[in-house]
Amino acid sequence: MTTPLTPPPRKDPLKRTVSPTQPPGIRSRAAHGLTAAAAEGRFALQTCAECGTVQYPPRDACCNCLSVDLPWRDVSPAGTLLAETTVQTSVRLYFRERTPWRVGSVQLDAGPVVICHVHGDVVPNARVHLRNLLDRSGQGVILALPEERTDHMADDPELRAMSSDPHLRRVLITDGRHPFAPDLAAALKAAGATMVFAGEPETWLPNPNRAALEAAGAEILPLDVTDTKSVERMAGEIGGKADILINTARFLRPGGVLARGGTDVARDEMNVNYLGLMRLAQAFGPAMCGRTADGVNSAVAWVNILSVYARTNTPAYGCFNASQAAALSLAQSMRAEFRASGLRVMNVYTGPTEEDWYQPLPPPKVTGTALARSVISGLQQGLEDVWCGDVAKDFNERFRKDPKVLEIELGQEGGE
Amino acid sequence: MTRQPYDGVVLAAPVTIPYTRYSTETAHWWIARALRAALKTADLSPKSLDGLSVASFTLFPDTPVGLTQHLGLSPRWLDSVPMGGASGVVALRRAARAVQAGDAHIVACVAGDTNHIDSFRRLLSSFSRFAMDAGYPYGYGGPNANFALLTDRYMQEYGATREDFGRICVAQRDNALRNPHAVMKKPLTLEQYLSARPISDPIALFDCVMPVAGSEAYLVMREEDAQRRSLPYARICSTIERHNAHTADPIQLRGGWTVDIDELWEMAGCTPADIDLLQTYDDYPVISAMQIEDLGFCPKGEAPQFIRDHDLTIAGDFPHNTSGGQLSAGQAGAAGGFIGLVEAIRQVTGTAGPTQVAGAKRAAVAGFGMINYDRGLCSAAAIIEGQGA
Structure with missing residues (x-):
């Protein structure tokens, strides 16, 4: 039985904040395949293309036939716990601070035996369900969970250490004017977030989301990502208690290069979508990175909501997509820079959303509730990349197959 | 051939x-x-x-x-x-x-x-690629955690208890007390063994070797x-060596010795009954138990009973790790792979001094090494023979 987490007491300002430490983060090149799969929440292992042997740990050649053609394929995550130990002492600070730590040996139905983390609710010799998760060094690790759900399962200390669960955490939604902000706020509250802050730029203008945000229990605060002072002021006020930051600030207008006259609109897009993200990262990043070991409500994740066309452009929204590409590139840099602290950057890629500025596009479109669902489940699973909705998922599959073919296809879609 | x-x-x-x-x-x-x-x-x-x-x-x-x-x-x-x-x-x-x-x-x-x-922490952190990719990130318990998994499984499979492993450790400490150079100098009781600080369950403090410097x-x-040169000497009756054996075993309950064991005794022209003392590689007592079985001193899974039935001290009916082994004399890195063999040469040449087994002429020595990921990959053994004391 997992002991449910309890809301932490108010922080004692005289007490030293625990410095973040990391689990071992060095891996061989071959092992990065596990991390790549974990970023999307897939359970994949090296599978020999020639003889089909599934192997682990990752190698540079097949341990059955010496083939070097070793793609990572999704395999069954079912297995049986063979043996276990509880580590009571470790020379590695991260684990030393977290012992006792349960580890086990699991025989996978797919073949190999893996040494993995073991959830507290797994009973000896039980059938288990393995998950490939990112740990706080940003690397893929395997955790064995009970086959059936158990009470307060997500509160298990090992699972909690890997996830970015909003339960008992405080979340900042940077732009409460985003049409989906109320859905996000409501979903976060439902997922157990103790506090939801919603930023509001241009507070003198009416905010049609205000009532819905307040109804969802969000606290509305002035925050304008185009104004460095405003961002710094807000970071000074709540930077020390933002455990999860969800950047919804976005400037969206249709049109490619030729559909636009001049660069004024593009400048606004870059100012909000790219520079806004940078301002937020500079103001909130250091405080969040310093609080990743701060107990139950430690800082865990930075979420960017991006258009999936950030990865490959399509001309109908060509200029906006270019600003999204800039934001994506910046997010990759942030991810690498935050990694040393354990603060995770999660990008949620969406297709066109159900809102005014995408009105001319045909369905399917992403709704507010769908986006909120993707964000919450991505946080709960501790993902780095989330593909929200059918368009984004379809895009991802096509991108994986051949990015150049996708570019050609998307270029032609604009002609409709 | x-x-x-x-x-x-x-x-x-x-x-x-x-x-x-x-x-x-x-x-x-x-x-x-x-x-x-x-x-x-x-x-x-x-x-x-x-x-x-x-x-x-x-x-x-x-x-x-x-x-x-x-x-x-x-x-x-x-x-x-x-x-x-x-x-x-x-x-x-x-x-x-x-x-x-x-x-x-x-x-x-x-x-x-x-x-x-x-x-030791540094050595641990660069031991092998599999350990780096698939070992260290999981609790970083080092070899203690790996052997805890094997010990857990061995106990489940063969009904061994912590007392059984304790008997090995306590007997070796008795032997070490006769060895003036052993790092461990205090007597150890079974009660102390059982109540020792847990390290990685079911492994506790006295299941672990003390890393030391030495040669x-x-x-x-x-x-x-x-x-x-008028040197006392020992003849080599037979030897075996094996790496990465039993790859299909999901967890290590036997070592590579089992592959070559018949050849070991055949070449030596003797049987386990003819052995005066045994030096096993004792990084953890479960591995010593495994060697007692895999070298043929008792059937698989019966080492716990064998240990209960025998006295493993220098003066006992089954002298084992007579210098105190690594568990009590210390593990000096790679010299831990030599400690048993060097002591065995002293024993069969009658030059072991305070740890001398009376009348020892023939010794079996086993080696085991390199936890690359989840198990020890190298196994080796030798039978040597001298003129005795």
């Missing part, structure tokens, strides 16, 4: 340089001291030594090649044995064949490592050379 016997080749000049918990000296220093002592025993000058075999984890950035210049040696036969706990027997196998074939006249086999504050050496030469 049957293997050639080791006729005419012998082991002599066993040396143990007393271990220390920590040392400010280097592996070079420790190796030099053991080498010097062995050569001195045989009245050999360093310049005249033509064969050298080295096992060490802490020579970095040097290799045994660099060591020849460092120590002023000019061997025509040089070997590096990076096999941890199997290095003693493996070095013997290779050196014996070199001497037998005339590639070297005399081979000095030496193992040594230093132990600085924090050097061990012996010489391999022709029998007539040993006689000419």
Whole structure:
């Protein structure tokens, strides 16, 4: 039985904040395949293309036939716990601070035996369900969970250490004017977030989301990502208690290069979508990175909501997509820079959303509730990349197959 | 084709340089001291030594090649044995064949490592790629956690209890109390063993070796050379070596010895009943239990009962790890792969002094090493024979 987490007491300002430490983060090149799969929440292992042997740990050649053609394929995550130990002492600070730590040996139905983390609710010799998760060094690790759900399962200390669960955490939604902000706020509250802050730029203008945000229990605060002072002021006020930051600030207008006259609109897009993200990262990043070991409500994740066309452009929204590409590139840099602290950057890629500025596009479109669902489940699973909705998922599959073919296809879609 | 016997080749000049918990000296220093002592025993000058075999984890950035210049040696036969706990027997196998074939006249086999504050943690953090990719990220319990998994499974499978493993440790501590150079000097009771601080369940403090600095050496030469130099010596009856055996076993409950065990006894022309003492590789007691089974002293899974039925001390009916083994004398890195063999040479040549088993003539020595990921990959064993005390 997992002991449910309890809301932490108010922080004692005289007490030293625990410095973040990391689990071992060095891996061989071959092992990065596990991390790549974990970023999307897939359970994949090296599978020999020639003889089909599934192997682990990752190698540079097949341990059955010496083939070097070793793609990572999704395999069954079912297995049986063979043996276990509880580590009571470790020379590695991260684990030393977290012992006792349960580890086990699991025989996978797919073949190999893996040494993995073991959830507290797994009973000896039980059938288990393995998950490939990112740990706080940003690397893929395997955790064995009970086959059936158990009470307060997500509160298990090992699972909690890997996830970015909003339960008992405080979340900042940077732009409460985003049409989906109320859905996000409501979903976060439902997922157990103790506090939801919603930023509001241009507070003198009416905010049609205000009532819905307040109804969802969000606290509305002035925050304008185009104004460095405003961002710094807000970071000074709540930077020390933002455990999860969800950047919804976005400037969206249709049109490619030729559909636009001049660069004024593009400048606004870059100012909000790219520079806004940078301002937020500079103001909130250091405080969040310093609080990743701060107990139950430690800082865990930075979420960017991006258009999936950030990865490959399509001309109908060509200029906006270019600003999204800039934001994506910046997010990759942030991810690498935050990694040393354990603060995770999660990008949620969406297709066109159900809102005014995408009105001319045909369905399917992403709704507010769908986006909120993707964000919450991505946080709960501790993902780095989330593909929200059918368009984004379809895009991802096509991108994986051949990015150049996708570019050609998307270029032609604009002609409709 | 049957293997050639080791006729005419012998082991002599066993040396143990007393271990220390920590040392400010280097592996070079420790190796030099053991080498010097062995050569001195045989009245050999360093310049005249033509064969050298080295096992060490802490020579970095040097290799045994660099060591020849460092120590002023000019061997025509040089070997590096990076096999941890199997290095003693493996070095013997290779050196014996070199001497037998005339590639070297005399081979000095030496193992040594230093132990600085924090050097064990560093050694651990770069041990193998599989450990880096798939071991360390999981609780970073090091070998303790790996052996805890094997111990857990062994207990489930064969009904072994912590008391059974405790008997091995307590008997070895008794033996160590007779060895003036053992790092552990206080008696150990079964109660103390059972109530010790947990390390990685079911492994507790006294299941773990103490990392120390130290070195061990012996010489391999022709029998007539040993006689000419009036050195007590031991003959090599048989040896085996195996790596990465039983890959289909989901968890290690047996070692590679089981693959080659028949050949070991056949070549030696004797049976386990003819053995006067056994030196197992004892990084953890479960591995000693496994060796008692896999070398044929009892059937698989019956080591717990065997341990209950026998007295494993020097004066007992089954003398085992007579110097106290690594569990009580300390683990000096790669020298941990030599400790049993060097003590066995002393035993069968009647030169073991305070740890001498009365009338010991024939010894079995086993090595086990290199936890690359989830199990020890190297296994080796040798039967040696001397004139006795």
